[in-house]
Amino acid sequence: MPPRYWLFKTEPHAFSFQQLQRDGTTPWTGVRNFQARNNMMEMRVGDLGLFYHSSIAEPAAVGICKVVKPAYPDFTQFERDGDYFDGRAKPDKPIWMMVDVAYAEALPHPVTLARMRAEPRLTGMALLKRGQRLSVQPVMPHEWDIVLELARE
């Protein structure tokens, strides 16, 4: 089964690619959007993700990560004092799921959002759609190849 491709969005102040490199692997906690959750539930071990830094001066894809554990309940939904607590969720009836991702490799150069927007072959990429806010998105194989190509420029 060939790997599928995804994009993981994060604010580097909260969790950065450097942090993932240090930690090696991390549970992708805190996703509270059903579509993003559903995307994670479709992930298989070995799938690859673009690691994207958002909400900064130059938003950019900076690295590649790998799915190392398929979707399982996000423990932060049960943490009463945490930011991600959801009182509707019960341990036997979780609402929010997460996957574990591992550091794979850094891109030779970050590929900025502006650079991707300037690439005609990437029109249609979910990330570039107007007003899109999904924190976990699918990436088409050809889009993946193009972004990696831009990363080598």
Add this chain to the structure above:
DNA sequence: GCCAACGTTGGC
């Protein structure tokens, strides 16, 4: 900091 775009909530 602003604000457009979006998802979610809740009244009806």
Add this chain to the structure above:
DNA sequence: GCCAACGTTGGC
């Protein structure tokens, strides 16, 4: 089931 109000996201 509709839709207005609200909160959040995230680029700029």
